Structure formats: structure tokens, C-alpha cells
Amino acid sequence: MKIKSHKLFHSDGLQVKFKRSPNQSSAVINPRFLVMHYTAGSSAESSINWLINPKAKASAHIVIGRDGSIVQLVDFNRKAWHAGKSHWRGVNGLNSYSIGIELDNPGLLQGSSGNWKTAWGKPVSDNEVLEQKSSFGKIKGWHTYTELQLEVAAEVSLAIVRHYNIEEVIGHDDISPGRKNDPGAAFPMSTFQNLAAGRSSDESDNIFQTSTALNIRKGPGTEYDKFTEVSPLPKGTNLSVIESHGIWRKVDVIDVINNEMDIVGWVHGRYLS
Template sequence: MSIVETPSPNFNERQLPVTMIVLHYTGMESAEAAISRLTDASAEVSAHYLIDEDGTVHRLVAEDKRAWHAGASHWRGITDVNSASVGIELVNPGHEFGYRDFTDAQIDALCPLLDDIKQRYGITRGNIVGHSDIAPTRKQDPGERFPWGTLARLRLAMPRPTKNLIDPLWSDAGFLLALERFGYEVTDKLAAVVAFQRRFRPELIDGEIDGECRSLLLALLLPKPQGDA
């Protein structure tokens, strides 16, 4: 894998072992603007890697350092997500500047990078997440156009369950307890449900807890979710 060294000064020391990978979109109008911001000391943001739309992979921060990409976030009891994760930015203008599909070249570059990081740190599929999963009240990225199914088929992300789905008929409170058990911060009910839908049912993001949401979540909590992977 060819990697362009594009160092950022925005990092410090990790306080936790690496157990997660967080995927982002840059949400800026161009790759140049994103790189400029992520390497600007006054911006105080960074990531370990950035993947341009042509598939070029930039390394901004060494993996043994704590990059500043997650912000205030939470996943499976971890609140210092920056210390516990590798952050990967994919160039995309995002919802603010004309959200579009990620390019084949980006995903072709992302998958081997993900696989390499996953294998080296022993990261589980359930800990390969989007920024919106760990910060549902603040973030939408990488968004509903991100091809999670492609990653799932390569065992690089959790699959969307498709087989033997059963509605457990949980109350809304029961659903939120299950969602918290899966990993989400559920203090803001609507934000948590929207984040779950954006990740596992992107065709309908309405914030409503329905039978399909309950069925998907129940299947995800099983030892081996049966889906497109």
C-alpha cells in the first residue's frame, strides 16, 4: 500500500490501547481544504489517515499517537475515543456542501487499510464505527451513502441483519436499553435512534422506533448476526 506522508502537528500521547476504528467524511469543499485544516496547528483537529477521492492515502498522524478526530464521544463505555481509536477521514463534501457517493477508488484504498489495522490490533467488527455512531448528537458522517455493506462482506464491519428477523416487541425504553448495550450513547433518544438508522437502515431515517428497528437491533445483539457478510 502506497502512503503519502502528510504530517499534522495535532496529536498527543494515547492513554488507552487501540480497540476501535472511526470512519469520517471530511465535510469540506475540497481535499486541499481538508488537508489544510487537519494539518493546521491552530485548528486542533486531525486524523491518522485521509483518503482522497482518487484513492491516495495520506498519513497525518502516526498510529501510536492520539489524533484529534472524535471529539466528545462515547462507544461501549469508552469516552476517550481518541485514545482508543484510529481515525480515518474520507474526502467528501458532506451534507453541508453537496453530499455524494464515495468513489470506488476511495473504498478500494480503504478496505486493505482497514483490514491491516483491524488485524494488527485485533479490532472486532463491532468496533469499526462511523463518527455518527460515537457522537450521535453532533455528527452525521460518514453518512447514509457510505457503503457499509461492502465493508461487511469483507468482514470489516458489522453486517445489516437480513435473515431470521424477529420483532421482540420491546417498549421504546427497552429498545434504548438494548441500543445502549450494543454501544450507543442514548441520553438523547432521537439522536441515538437516528444514528442507528443511518448506520443500519439508511433508506429510512425518521427517528421512529418501529418493528424493523427492533428486529435489526435484536439480530445485531446475537453472537453471529446473519446478513450480507
């Protein structure tokens, strides 16, 4: 993805959908940090509608849906209202120093295993929940992000990190501890932090396994078609990495998948272990 005049564009040159939010300051910023959030809303559409409502007095630069859809609300060089009261590494008021990305996700759930629900009562299947034991022994449930959503979020983040020379990718919970929980335990923060640290994934060797069922595509990005005969690759598929492009890895699949051999394609580096 690319950034032109502080707006986000797909690699094919088409601009990402833009819905300007009135909830922003006229101040021009030079962003140093990228802050990740979850919306805690019922859908990307409802969250976007709220963030462009003047009554909200809140906004973010980007919202990413569970289906990988992207909507930009504020130019990247303008001060959005996403961080609130915040502090990080000697800096107060992160709105003036950061770009904010919101991911459609209800966040911390209510209930327990077999009976997880959102804050507004919508049931959530156990296979979409990351259970985490607190220091007091209580089990918390976090709604997981979708594979496509995280793929797109990483692409967007990498474009922002490179264009603005971002120093660090951080969570809302980092800059407002005790007040905010997002993006939560289900978000792979270390992978996103590595984008700013000059590393695009956690791997160090050339031979890997897929850590989940993983789509394999014809090019390094979600805009490229999947290999429908073999995608997704099953969890535990053995493969070797032969090329890198940002957060994407071109791989040679070692295993035979659906009677297919010599499979070469692109996968998201986050899901290799």
C-alpha cells in the same frame, strides 16, 4: 497494504505519503475501534492542510481522496484528535481508543433534486447524490463516494483491522449521535463492519452480479492495472467467484463483454450482489 512501525505501506513496499500533524497527543494508544469520517471539506488537499494547521486543534490518522490518494497524518499508535466528545459501548473519549480515517466528501448537501449544492455553494450532479427520505418525509441528499475511494478505504481498513485486531468499525455518527452525521448514508458501513467481524463482503453464494459498473483488475488491489478492453464491467454482469484475497474477489466473467470471453480478473467484493 501493510503496517510497519505504526505507519502504512503499499503492498510494493513504498510508504504512504506522510504529513505529520501537530494536532496529536503524546499518549500511546492501543486502538480498539476504527472510526470512519467524512471531511466536509472542498478537497482532500484543503482538508489535509487544515488538519496539519495547529489552529485546527483536530486531526485524523489517515485522509483518503476521491482519487484514491492516501496521506497519513498521525502514527497509528498515537492519539489523534478526530472523535471529540464521544461514547461507545461503555467507553468515553474515543480518541484514546481508536484510529480515525477521513474520506474526502462534502457530506450532507443543500437543496433538492436537480439543484443539489455543497454547503459552500458548489453544484453537485444528481448522479453523484444519494437521496434519502427522512422520518418526516423530507428528502436529504448525500454526496456519494467514488468507487476507487471506497476500494482504497477498504484496503486501508482491512490492514488496520488485522494489524491491531480491531474490535469494531464504527462511524462518527455512532459515537457522537445528534452531534455528527459522518460518514453518512452514502457510506457502505455494513461492508466495513464486516471487516472486523471476520467477513470481507456480504456475499454467501458463488454466483453474483455487479451492482454497478465495476473495474476488473489484474491483481487484488488498486495498484494493479485494469483490463482496459473490458473494464469497467457493466452493471448486472454475471460472474462467479473463484478466489478471495481480503476484500478482493478473483472472478470468472460468465457474460461476453465487448466480444471478449473467458475473462478472469479481480474485482472489489463490495460491488457484488
